[in-house]
Amino acid sequence: MRAPEQTFSYRYPHPAVTTDVVVFTIRDGRLCTLLVKRANAPYQGSWALPGGFLDIDEDLDACAERELAEETGLTDVYLEQLFTFGRTDRDPRERVISVTYYALVPQHALSTPRAASDAAAVGWFAFEDLPELAFDHAEIIDMAHRRLVAKLDYSTIAFQFMPEAFTLSELQCVYESLLNQPLDKRNFRKRILSLDLIEETGCQRRTGKHRPAREYRVKHPDRVEIIK
Amino acid sequence: MRAPEQTFSYRYPHPAVTTDVVVFTIRDGRLCTLLVKRANAPYQGSWALPGGFLDIDEDLDACAERELAEETGLTDVYLEQLFTFGRTDRDPRERVISVTYYALVPQHALSTPRAASDAAAVGWFAFEDLPELAFDHAEIIDMAHRRLVAKLDYSTIAFQFMPEAFTLSELQCVYESLLNQPLDKRNFRKRILSLDLIEETGCQRRTGKHRPAREYRVKHPDRVEIIK
DNA sequence: CCAAAAGTGTTCACCGTACACCCATGA
DNA sequence: TCATGGGTGTACGGTGAACACTTTTGG
Numbered sequence: 001m002r003a004p005e006q007t008f009s010y011r012y013p014h015p016a017v018t019t020d021v022v023v024f025t026i027r028d029g030r031l032c033t034l035l036v037k038r039a040n041a042p043y044q045g046s047w048a049l050p051g052g053f054l055d056i057d058e059d060l061d062a063c064a065e066r067e068l069a070e071e072t073g074l075t076d077v078y079l080e081q082l083f084t085f086g087r088t089d090r091d092p093r094e095r096v097i098s099v100t101y102y103a104l105v106p107q108h109a110l111s112t113p114r115a116a117s118d119a120a121a122v123g124w125f126a127f128e129d130l131p132e133l134a135f136d137h138a139e140i141i142d143m144a145h146r147r148l149v150a151k152l153d154y155s156t157i158a159f160q161f162m163p164e165a166f167t168l169s170e171l172q173c174v175y176e177s178l179l180n181q182p183l184d185k186r187n188f189r190k191r192i193l194s195l196d197l198i199e200e201t202g203c204q205r206r207t208g209k210h211r212p213a214r215e216y217r218v219k220h221p222d223r224v225e226i227i228k
Numbered sequence: 229m230r231a232p233e234q235t236f237s238y239r240y241p242h243p244a245v246t247t248d249v250v251v252f253t254i255r256d257g258r259l260c261t262l263l264v265k266r267a268n269a270p271y272q273g274s275w276a277l278p279g280g281f282l283d284i285d286e287d288l289d290a291c292a293e294r295e296l297a298e299e300t301g302l303t304d305v306y307l308e309q310l311f312t313f314g315r316t317d318r319d320p321r322e323r324v325i326s327v328t329y330y331a332l333v334p335q336h337a338l339s340t341p342r343a344a345s346d347a348a349a350v351g352w353f354a355f356e357d358l359p360e361l362a363f364d365h366a367e368i369i370d371m372a373h374r375r376l377v378a379k380l381d382y383s384t385i386a387f388q389f390m391p392e393a394f395t396l397s398e399l400q401c402v403y404e405s406l407l408n409q410p411l412d413k414r415n416f417r418k419r420i421l422s423l424d425l426i427e428e429t430g431c432q433r434r435t436g437k438h439r440p441a442r443e444y445r446v447k448h449p450d451r452v453e454i455i456k
Numbered sequence: 457c458c459a460a461a462a463g464t465g466t467t468c469a470c471c472g473t474a475c476a477c478c479c480a481t482g483a
Numbered sequence: 484t485c486a487t488g489g490g491t492g493t494a495c496g497g498t499g500a501a502c503a504c505t506t507t508t509g510g
Contacts, residue, residue, distance in 0.1 A: 007237040013284040014242035017314075017325055056241040056323050060314035084312045084327045086245075086288035095284050097245055097325070099312045154382070169462075186464070187500065209509035210460040397489070414491070415473065437482035438487040463506070471498085479490070 015086075015095040019064040020051030020137065022082065022102040022144035023074065024127075026161050031127040031177050033141060036071050036119035042092050043134035049141070050119070051098070064101045071119045077103040078160040082144055090136050098135075102144040104160035107170075152178055156197060159224050165201050167213035168192065197224065243314075243323040247292040248279030248365065250310065250330040250372035251302065254389050254402050258354045261369060263361070264299050265349040270320050271362035273348070277369070279326070292329045300350050305331040306388040310372055318364045326363075330372040332388035335398075380406055384425060387452050393429050395441035396420065425452065 023034035035047040050071040054063045061079065068074050082100040090096060125131065127145065130138070151157045152175065161174045172188050192198070199219050204212040218224055251262035263275040278299040282291045289307065296302050310328045318324060353359065355373065358366070379385045380403065389402045400416050420426070427447050432440040446452055 007239060008241040009235040009237045010242070010244075011235060012244075012281065013236040014238070015245050015282065015284060016238075016240075017243050017245065053240065054243065054314075054325075056243060057316055059316060060312065060325070081311060083309060084288065086282075086327070088285055088287060097282075097288070097327070099314070099325070167462090184501075185462090186502085189463080190465095191499085206508080208460070211462045211507035213462060395489085412474075413489090414475085417490080418492095419472085434481080436487070439480035439489045441489060458510090460508090461506100462508095464504090466502090468501085469499095472496095474495085475493090477491090479488105481487090481489100483484105483486090 013095075015097050016091075017054040018051055018096055018098045019054060019060060019067060020049040020098050020100045020140060021064050021068050021079070022049060022100065022141050023068070023072070023077070023105060024102065024144070024148060024161075025105045025124070026107050026174050026177050027124060029173050029177050031145075032124040033127055033130065034072055034074070035123060035125055035131070035133070037121040037123075038134055039120040045120070046134040047123075047125070047131045048134035049100075049137045050122075051100075054099075060099050061101075064099075064103075068103065072122050074103070074105065077105050079103045082140070082147060085136055085140060087136065098140075100140050100144070102148065104148075104157065106161055106163045107174075108163070149178055156195065156224055159197070159218055162218075165203065165205075165215045165217050167205050167215060169213060171216075241323075243325050244319075245282040246279055246324055246326045247282060247288060247295060248277040248326050248328045248368060249292050249296050249307070250277060250328065250369050251296070251300070251305070251333060252330065252355075252372070252376060252389075253333045253352070254335050254405050255352060257401050257405050258356070259373075259405050260352040260354055261358065262300055262302070263351060263353055263359070265351075266362060267348040274362040275353070275359045276362035277328075277365045278350075279328075282327075288327050289329075292327075292331075296331065302331070302333065305333050307331045310368070310375060313364055313368060315364065326368075328368050328372070330376065332376075332385065334389055334391045335402075336391070377406055384423065384452055387425070387446055390446075393431065393433075393443045393445050395433050395443060397441060399444075 025032050025034070034050065036050050038044055038046050038048050050068050051064070052067040052071070054060065058066070060081070064079060065075070068077065079101050082102050084097060084099045086097045088095060090098070127141075130141065133141070148157070158171070158174050158178065162171060168189055171192065172183055172185065175188070176183055197219055198216040201215040201217050203215045205215050206212040253260050253262070262278065264278050266272055266274050266276050278296050279292070280295040280299070282288065286294070288309070292307060293303070296305065307329050310330050312325060312327045314325045316323060318326070358369065361369070376385070386399070386402050386406065390399060396417050399420065400411055400413065403416070404411055425447055426444040429443040429445050431443045433443050434440040
């Protein structure tokens, strides 16, 4: 622990730097975002993105991962830098530059995230029904959403939402949630299979009183992001 | 001016924040980047991206614009945030987070950029033949280039390289420089005109001993970036 | 045998690509 | 008249979109 009276001096004023993370998942066919309830001022009691101040000897990505783990318990997520927000008045305490990230986690990766450290509570919120948010976090989520939808077109980012084994119907449901429109089943399957990225596991999924679905897995989990 | 002995103290260490800008243009059918020769340590005498420290009450975009104007004389350029680089060892002086931008300027916008402030010299360098660069600036330029080429596919960003009036051959030359491959003239013209973004000025361009070319202009300069 | 979701092919329109010749000008 | 870059149309193949019925299971 650092002695509370210690200070750090500079010849020129330095802004504070934080990372904030927009975590997306799909729950029950709805795009959801992970928010934490702020335990401290400012915006005490408001919902906000998980995130916090950069340690002076810590890489930006590491900071995002650490804050996410500390505040929500999430680890090993797909993480990508989004944008850096720096409006001079975005934090009432001091000048704060926020390097933002978005993360994608598989369905049901963490049904009940745990609150910790600066967070009084943690919860998933449907993207279509977000509460009032602290700081400029609504703007950040909006940009993350637009980036996510844009990347659906020219990347295979949607696979990041899938657990290890999944059915084509589940994958289609993810696409439909993100695009907010129904897709044709035959065309969807043809397109996905033509990517040659997934293979049958050989298992079947029995859910309900109907025909079981084939299970698929990603062929090369390390190379999922490559395909344009 | 700030009194030289004044200091600014914080309870936690704060990183410094800079902006750096990758300026692209097309000169003689070659993609070029604007670099400044560093007048001060570290990397004194090395070529580097124009950029510098963020003022504490200055927006990030404004900082990029200011540094660009101060060090190179360039103003009113197309500017877009690229990525934020923050490796802990990227600057030997102190921890520095660099919010990077890329800028596109029309051909011949500034034949002879002027050096000023921290820059001992300024010059255009062919992208294919860059000198050794300070800090992690080679990595930044590389990312800017990849972003630029990627955006050619799904945006009309290339128009940012054009002066107010231009010919289709000039525009094609820009695309060919960026893609580093020749394009079919008829297909190119068909594609560009079908965007319905440009119109004939009515003037002609006479260069050399051959048929004059029609001049075009962008119909709605404010809306160029919209088309997907 | 009924309800519910899984699974499967073909047709058509459009778009990107390939490709070769005439035109206008200055020297 | 010749050299130089400007300007033009068509044919083909591949890809994305529309579209309906059969299969398998549990109850």
